[in-house]
Amino acid sequence: MKPLYKITFLNAGKIYELYARKIASGALWGFTEVAELVFDVHDGVVIDPTEERLRDEFGNTRVLHLPMQSIVRIEEVEKKGQSAIRDAATGEKVVTPFPLPAKPR
Structure with missing residues (x-):
């Protein structure tokens, strides 16, 4: 089985956590x-x-x-966890809410 990596990186003021099977020097x-x-x-x-x-x-x-300077951490993990987008300043998850129906006028 191929290794699994958790990649944490900074993008547009947010911390992204993704999972991938391959990591290499570019x-x-x-x-x-x-x-x-x-x-x-x-x-x-x-x-x-x-x-x-x-x-x-x-x-x-x-x-x-x-870019190497945007990478916070790369971890080799046993199993996939939940991918996330976090606020860089607070570390809190950025949740995309479901669209709500508009109120009738």
């Missing part, structure tokens, strides 16, 4: 290559809005080239 100097991103597959009714947002943003990405 061909571009100063970049780390992150490939084979892993997302949860939900067959049921419950959908994690953060996971969906990450899948929308990175789902078609073959290789993510991250």
